[in-house]
Amino acid sequence: MWAIFAQRPVARAVAIFAALNLLTVLLFTLLVPGRSQLRPDSIPLQNPQEVLWRVSLALLTYLVILWALRPGRRSWWETVVLAVFGAGVVIWLTNYYMPFLALGIVPVVARYFLPLPWVLSLVVALAGLSGWWSVRQPLQLTLEVKLTQIPTRSETLSTRPIPANPTAQTSFWVFITVLYAGYSLFALELLVREAKARQALETTQRELEETSRQAGVLAERQRLAREIHDTLAQSFASVVVHLEAAEGALGSPAVVNYISQARDTAREGLSEARRLVWALRPEILEGIPLPEALQQLLQRWQSVSSQEARFTLAGEPRPLHPEIELSLLRITQEALSNVRKHAQANLVNVTLSYLDGLVLLDIQDDGIGLDRRAASSGGFGLRSIRERVEALGGEFTLESEPGRGTILAVSLPEFPIPKHRVGGST
Structure with a gap:
């Protein structure tokens, strides 16, 4: 019970x-x-x-x-x-x-x-x-008292209810x-x-235990990022330099072609390694507010995708919990990656809104959209976004129709709300 x-x-x-x-x-x-x-x-x-x-x-x-x-x-x-x-x-x-x-x-x-x-x-x-x-x-109580007056004689006195004052x-x-x-x-x-x-x-x-765990995860991510940067990224950069030198020294078209292919492969590996380092390490949020970090992200995305991106800020910006800010940044990264790979869009609008106790993130594109099966199946990284949002006590919605683009909306609290606290009561 x-x-x-x-x-x-x-x-x-x-x-x-x-x-x-x-x-x-x-x-x-x-x-x-x-x-x-x-x-x-x-x-x-x-x-x-x-x-x-x-x-x-x-x-x-x-x-x-x-x-x-x-x-x-x-x-x-x-x-x-x-x-x-x-x-x-x-x-x-x-x-x-x-x-x-x-x-x-x-x-x-x-x-x-x-x-x-x-x-x-x-x-x-x-x-x-x-x-x-x-x-x-x-409410009157009757009290019965027995008094022994002498060893051979006893008398019982019962008090009668006395009219109450x-x-x-x-x-x-x-x-x-x-x-x-x-x-x-x-x-x-x-x-x-x-x-x-x-x-x-x-x-x-x-909350302290959860914060400690998250700090450990972030520290491990930064360690992995340093390892990737110090090993893979440096190695790929070295390979590119040597291949470019060899390409200039050799005159055979076939050799130049092979070297060119190897160079392109090395550059792709270098770009991927740098992308992993950038994704693992949240230095983009260090020293700058979240709106500015999102603007930098959109500028970088435009330079590599050749698609237009617009950023809109609503409300008065204020510092949020680090995990909330990092999650909003990661969600935007994942959404932009989906747009680049699948949406065939010309324009992406990213809106960040600060409300009382909440922060909203809306990402809208004018691409080909998703059918209902694809939207509900959790593909295109949508499942990871939904799980990340729900783990923080937020809400995730997705609206999309074929040929009419896609709208991804995220609502998060200012501070993370663990799952065991959502819906709780006294």
């Missing part, structure tokens, strides 16, 4: 506290005769039917509380059911005992859904109801109400705040 509260410490605290208070109310109703009881001198605990009735009602109440605390949002009709059931509990306790008994149950559960000022208003209302009801329907009785029940409500809410508030603090600490620890 407690599995539903594993990652929800606030709900768990409310459930435990409601159970303890409900047990207290149950014991009170088992030991104190109700107003409608035929024999006020006997306690309900002596009557099996009364015990069964009260225990069943307590179990039903707690099951409703657990149902109310389950994960997810409550619909309007569920809220109405909870309110009606809570009112029923108050009415039953008011009719048979005193309204103050509901203070250990109703406000505790209400605190999970409502802010503290609203709950305090509910407490004040129940306190006023207790004071008024204590005068109208006083309205002012004294009102003051007494108001005092009990304030004491009971104050204890319940104060203790619950401490538990809730401790649970929230513990939950925030656990979330921070997970």
Whole structure:
């Protein structure tokens, strides 16, 4: 049963506290005769039917509380059911005992859904109801005392119900109400705040672990980039230089042709090695803001693709989480690569928009577009883009029709939201 509260410490605290208070109310109703009881001198605990009735009602109440605390949002009709059931509990306790008994149950559960000022208003209302009801329907207890006056003679004295002083009785029940409500809410508030603090600490620890892991990944990428640059790139550059020298020294057309082919192959390898180095190392973002980095990326892409690219900035630029900025850059790289290889487009529009708590990236081309099967299959690197966006807690959409181009839209938060936090609740 407690599995539903594993990652929800606030709900768990409310459930435990409601159970303890409900047990207290149950014991009170088992030991104190109700107003409608035929024999006020006997306690309900002596009557099996009364015990069964009260225990069943307590179990039903707690099951409703657990149902109310389950994960997810409550619909309007569920809220109405909870309110009606809570009112029923108050009415039953008011009719048979005193309204103050509901203070250990109703406000505790209400605190999970409502802010503290609203709950305090509910407490004040129940306190006023207790004071008024204590005068109208006083709950009197009969106390039986046995006194031994001499060793051979005993006398039993039974106190009869004494007519209650309205002012004294009102003051007494108001005092009990304030004491009971104050204890319940104060203790619950401490538990809730401790649970929230513990939950925030656990979330921070997970984020630190994720940040440390990402830092390790970036460090490994930079190491690989240095290795590629120091080995493959340098080797390809050396091969190109030597082949160009050999081409100038030899006069045979066949030899020149072979050397030219080898040179072109070496240059392609060098370009690929440089592309890998540039893709692995995010130095393009070091020292410059993201909009400027995207503009540099588009300028470089135009020079190698012979396609026009336009950049539009909307909103006021501001620093984002490094992983968000790097992901936006990588997504743009992948999208431009797709346009170059598959779209046959003449123009690409890249729009970066800064909103409140969000950043949007839209990439639109006027190419041949994609059919629905290709768009939904996750080809052309779309699956990796979608997975990257969803891993950060963002949204990815793709609109494309054959002959009408393609629109790729990405929405990301300012800070990464790990998957285990998306859709979470207290």
